[in-house]
Amino acid sequence: MSAAVEEGDRLAAAATTRRRRQSGALTHAILLLGVLAVVFPIWIAVVGSTHDASTIGRGDVPLLPGAEAVENYATALTGGAGRFSSSPATLMLWNSAAMALLIACGKIAISLLSAYAVAFFSFPGRMVAFWTIFITLMLPVEVRIIPTYQVIVDLDLFDSMAGLTVPLMASATATLLFRQFFLTVPDEVVEAAKIDGAGPLRFFRDILLPLSVTNIAALFVILFIYGWNQYLWPLLVVNDRSLETVVVGLTRMIGTGDAQNEWNVIMATAVLALLPPVAVVVAMQRWFVRGLTETEK
Amino acid sequence: MRRRVIFRGTALPLLLLAPQLAVTAVFFLWPAGVAVWQSVLQQDAWGLRTEFVGLRNFAEVLADPDWRAAAWNTAVFSAAVAGLAMGAALVLAAQADKSIRGARAYRTLLIWPYAVAPAVAAVLWLFLFHPSIGLIGRALNANGIPWDTRLNGGQAMALVVLAAAWKQVSYNFIFFLAGLQAIPKSVLEAASIDGARPVRRFWTIVFPLLSPTTFFLLVVNLVYAFFDTFGTIHALTGGGPGKATETLIYKAYVEGVQNTNLGSAAAQSVILMVLVIALTMVQFRFVERRVHY
Numbered sequence: 001m002s003a004a005v006e007e008g009d010r011l012a013a014a015a016t017t018r019r020r021r022q023s024g025a026l027t028h029a030i031l032l033l034g035v036l037a038v039v040f041p042i043w044i045a046v047v048g049s050t051h052d053a054s055t056i057g058r059g060d061v062p063l064l065p066g067a068e069a070v071e072n073y074a075t076a077l078t079g080g081a082g083r084f085s086s087s088p089a090t091l092m093l094w095n096s097a098a099m100a101l102l103i104a105c106g107k108i109a110i111s112l113l114s115a116y117a118v119a120f121f122s123f124p125g126r127m128v129a130f131w132t133i134f135i136t137l138m139l140p141v142e143v144r145i146i147p148t149y150q151v152i153v154d155l156d157l158f159d160s161m162a163g164l165t166v167p168l169m170a171s172a173t174a175t176l177l178f179r180q181f182f183l184t185v186p187d188e189v190v191e192a193a194k195i196d197g198a199g200p201l202r203f204f205r206d207i208l209l210p211l212s213v214t215n216i217a218a219l220f221v222i223l224f225i226y227g228w229n230q231y232l233w234p235l236l237v238v239n240d241r242s243l244e245t246v247v248v249g250l251t252r253m254i255g256t257g258d259a260q261n262e263w264n265v266i267m268a269t270a271v272l273a274l275l276p277p278v279a280v281v282v283a284m285q286r287w288f289v290r291g292l293t294e295t296e297k
Numbered sequence: 298m299r300r301r302v303i304f305r306g307t308a309l310p311l312l313l314l315a316p317q318l319a320v321t322a323v324f325f326l327w328p329a330g331v332a333v334w335q336s337v338l339q340q341d342a343w344g345l346r347t348e349f350v351g352l353r354n355f356a357e358v359l360a361d362p363d364w365r366a367a368a369w370n371t372a373v374f375s376a377a378v379a380g381l382a383m384g385a386a387l388v389l390a391a392q393a394d395k396s397i398r399g400a401r402a403y404r405t406l407l408i409w410p411y412a413v414a415p416a417v418a419a420v421l422w423l424f425l426f427h428p429s430i431g432l433i434g435r436a437l438n439a440n441g442i443p444w445d446t447r448l449n450g451g452q453a454m455a456l457v458v459l460a461a462a463w464k465q466v467s468y469n470f471i472f473f474l475a476g477l478q479a480i481p482k483s484v485l486e487a488a489s490i491d492g493a494r495p496v497r498r499f500w501t502i503v504f505p506l507l508s509p510t511t512f513f514l515l516v517v518n519l520v521y522a523f524f525d526t527f528g529t530i531h532a533l534t535g536g537g538p539g540k541a542t543e544t545l546i547y548k549a550y551v552e553g554v555q556n557t558n559l560g561s562a563a564a565q566s567v568i569l570m571v572l573v574i575a576l577t578m579v580q581f582r583f584v585e586r587r588v589h590y
Contacts, residue, residue: 024395024397027392027395027397028397028399030388030389030392031389031392031393031403031407034385034388034389034392034403034407034466035403035406035407037385037463038406038407038410038463038466038467039406040425041418041421041422041424041425041463042410042413042421044421044424044425044432045420045421045424048424056430057430058430059429059430059435061430061431061432109316110316110317110320111317113313113314113316113317114313114314114316114317114318116313117309117310117311117313117314118310118314120303120304120310121303121304121305121306121309121310122303122305123306123307123310123311124307125311126310129314129318132318132321132322132326133317133318133321135321135325135326136321136325139325139329139570139573139574140520140524140573142524142525142527142546142569143524143546143549143566143569143570143573144325144328144329144332144566144570145549145550145553145554145566146332146335146549146553146554146559146562146563146566147327147328147329147331147332147335147563147566148324148328150328150331151323151324151327151328151331155323166320166324167320167323167324169320170317170320170321170324170325175317190303200304200306200309201309203304225411225412228414229412229413229414229415229416229417229528231414231415231416231527231528231531232527232528232531232550235531236554247414247416247417247528248416250416250417250420251416251419251420251528251531251532254420254423254532257423257427257447263424263430266420266424267424270417270420270421270424273414273417274412274413274414274417277412277413277414278409278412278413280412281408281409281411281412282405282409285405285408288408289408289471289475292411292468292471292472293471293472293475
């Protein structure tokens with residue numbers, strides 16, 4: 001009798017394991033499919049960047065890399081080949097890196113300062129300042145392109161790195177995030193610093209900044225990507241090709257999308273354009289996920 | 298929320314705020330004001346005379362069949378991008394939340410397309426779906442499905458939707474996964490003991506508990522589809538063929554930059570501002586709820 005019950009239990013357990021294993025296989029299948037869909041366009045771009053132009057022009061893009069990688073990337077980096085002579089990618093990558101770093105650092109710096117002022121001081125106009133900053137959150141560049149562009153022209157910032165970066169530096173999200181974090185710093189810490197004779201600037205530099213390092217790192221990842229991926233703004237504000245960023249330069253290489261384009265060089269440039277921000281995300285994944293979920297709160 | 302212990306002084310905090318306020322005033326408030334001002338003015342054909350026309354620009358924009366077509370395109374495009382990107386992300390997040398081997402590796406592989414610029418994503422998808430050189434585009438043509446995004450508006454729309462949604466899946470995935478991980482396992486175990494099967498558990502427990510995340514993501518995805526996909530459309534189709542993929546933001550750009558029709562462009566910008574402010578308000582009202590749910 002009890003042996004039969006045990007036998008039944010054993011069978012039931014085996015069935016559960018089997019079901020679990022099946023659902024495990026399904027889970028893996030779905031995830032693999034997702035990864036495949038995510039990776040495939042990039043893989044084909046990488047493959048495309050390692051063949052010669054005529055193979056691609058004939059429409060015979062293979063599924064495996066070819067032997068022309070070095071040549072294609074060299075052409076892309078030095079630029080100037082083909083019918084649509086483009087700026088060298090070295091220059092465009094440099095411009096993108098400068099733009100992304102300036103925007104990220106600038107945003108972090110001015111947000112830290114203004115969040116500090118709003119969180120640690122009591123002064124007339126504090127709430128007005130806070131709301132003024134808050135409003136910027138609601139007006140993305142895209143909806144005020146034309147008038148902002150006119151301001152740039154009036155200030156003689158057209159075709160300059162300053163025109164490219166400064167207008168994108170005001171950031172409500174970063175300010176709100178830092179303010180939120182500053183409000184969690186216990187009053188005792190501030191009191192102790194005051195008793196020890198630290199002034200506001202000393203307190204900011206020696207106590208608050210070291211405490212904010214993780215937040216700064218998290219924000220940096222998000223803002224670097226934000227800066228690197230800018231499109232409409234550089235398209236409008238920069239005409240001088242020596243200031244061209246890689247994302248804009250890449251789309252200019254396509255022209256009207258002819259089959260006769262040097263697609264191998266274009267794809268090499270595309271890979272170069274997506275590599276730096278992807279590298280930042282993969283290298284700083286922990287901070288990235290944190291930064292993303294925190295800034296959106 | 299205010300702190301008890303604060304520093305005294307007025308000059309220093311104002312000095313600290315100065316850079317942020319200066320940038321905000323010069324590049325945000327002033328241009329936004331100018332846009333509102335220009336939206337009630339109209340220039341004559343030679344740009345010599347400007348007159349006050351009240352709300353005529355708005356009336357003209359709203360009555361313009363091209364603008365209405367762009368509004369419809371935007372609605373279709375945004376709904377498709379949000380639906381596709383969120384649906385795919387939810388399915389993937391629900392799988393990645395299970396305790397399986399290699400979960401971390403899957404997560405890493407699904408997260409990084411976030412970093413790819415919309416315009417670069419457009420180039421990648423163009424290369425795949427190009428009618429004569431693209432791997433998939435050619436395969437479609439070879440198998441009797443005439444595929445050419447430069448001729449067929451519906452296909453062009455499908456391609457920009459794919460390219461825009463592809464990039465957004467990773468963002469949604471991160472948030473759905475965080476949302477799923479925040480659901481107490483005890484609740485699911487209790488349901489499981491009561492005999493609820495996984496599918497039933499998902500729809501009766503997980504999905505309702507996830508609704509704040511879903512709603513938040515819906516707003517974010519709509520904002521993304523409205524504004525951030527300018528690069529995708531500009532690089533992939535240029536709004537064409539015809540005006541089949543021209544969205545509102547793209548139209549405002551064409552009107553202001555290419556046709557230099559300032560009054561109309563400004564009116565369109567103001568309409569977009571109202572739209573984005575409304576969306577942001579919805580998001581913030583809801584964030585309050587999200588924290589306490």
